[in-house]
Amino acid sequence: MKQFHCLLTLLLLCISHTATATGICWYDGSGPVKLYVPEKASMVVKVASQMFSDDMLAVTGRKSITVPEKNATIVLTQLDRASAAQRRQLSAKGIDIKKLESLTDGFSIITDNKKIYVTGTNGRGTAYGLLELSRQAGVSPWVWWGDVVPQPQNRLAIPHGYTTMQGASVEYRGIFLNDEDWSLRPWSYRNYDKSDFGNIGARTYKRIFELLLRLRANAIWPGMHTGTKAFFRTEGAKAMADSCGIVIGTSHCEPLLRNNVDEWNHKERGAFNYITNKDAVQKYWIE
Structure with missing residues (x-):
């Protein structure tokens, strides 16, 4: 029993x-x-x-x-x-x-x-x-x-x-693309997202954004080295970020979402100096 x-x-x-x-x-x-x-x-x-x-x-x-x-x-x-x-x-x-x-x-x-x-x-x-x-x-x-x-x-x-x-527990969580010159940028424009020199294309960004979604991140600070095309001048990049719920930030010397290295033309605008060239700098930001 x-x-x-x-x-x-x-x-x-x-x-x-x-x-x-x-x-x-x-x-x-x-x-x-x-x-x-x-x-x-x-x-x-x-x-x-x-x-x-x-x-x-x-x-x-x-x-x-x-x-x-x-x-x-x-x-x-x-x-x-x-x-x-x-x-x-x-x-x-x-x-x-x-x-x-x-x-x-x-x-x-x-x-x-x-x-x-x-x-x-x-x-x-x-x-x-x-x-x-x-x-x-x-x-x-x-x-x-x-x-x-x-x-x-x-x-x-x-x-x-x-x-x-x-x-x-943190409002904005993400990554900063740094030193993109030697790895991400050439891989993108030469192989995965073939385009002009210096461009990290929207297709590449989509893969980055998908990774961020899987990691529960919501922000990115795009590359901004000399030779890298500005994020907001890259066709389809902003729309791709919007579709993936990604917030775009700028870092270092990049105020108001401008990319000075790629977007500020010294010959046309003069020095990037708010004290000596205020009107040109303000117009650039307004753009």
Whole structure:
């Protein structure tokens, strides 16, 4: 009898563990991952959904597909573009909307009724939340830049009752492209994004911005060495930054988003000196 009780206890534990481990399956090997992306979502959410689709191709062999909310396993919501009814529904599912909205570029992931709900405070937060699922599926942020190949999976699941709420502790988080002359710039214009000398093209910037999204960064200070074309004179670069939710800053001697090394012409404008050449400097900034 004692042995029977031990076996019964072990069986119950196994059943309990199996049920817990099973969780909500968002890929079972029989079809593509189904994702709902709100029509009114910011462009960065749509960029992230395309990245996610490529990630699923790498992990499962199939791109994810976008479907109506009722048919989706993963449901995205961008709070700053959500209706009052949607906000009430999310609150009813247990999301602390007030707390979430207090976070910088925050996101929440919860499970409810066989669905995974990814809710962001804004476009960036929603993108971060979706790409967190990519990370949980085994996709490294360095999947492209570092050639980190994801391991194929025949099943992806998340535990029942799973919940996380995350946000940034720093308002602007990013990188400064420094010493671009010897590496990034020649690689871009000679190979990946072939163009004129000195140009880091929009296609290259897109890859940089995708990495920043995966790392939950939101800012970049572009290269500004002699010979590098100014970011805002690079065709498509600003639009690419906007689509990825990236803020552009300038550094060193680069006031008011001008790139003095590339944009200030001494022969035409005179010295870059506010004391002796105030009108020309102000006109340059106004431009």
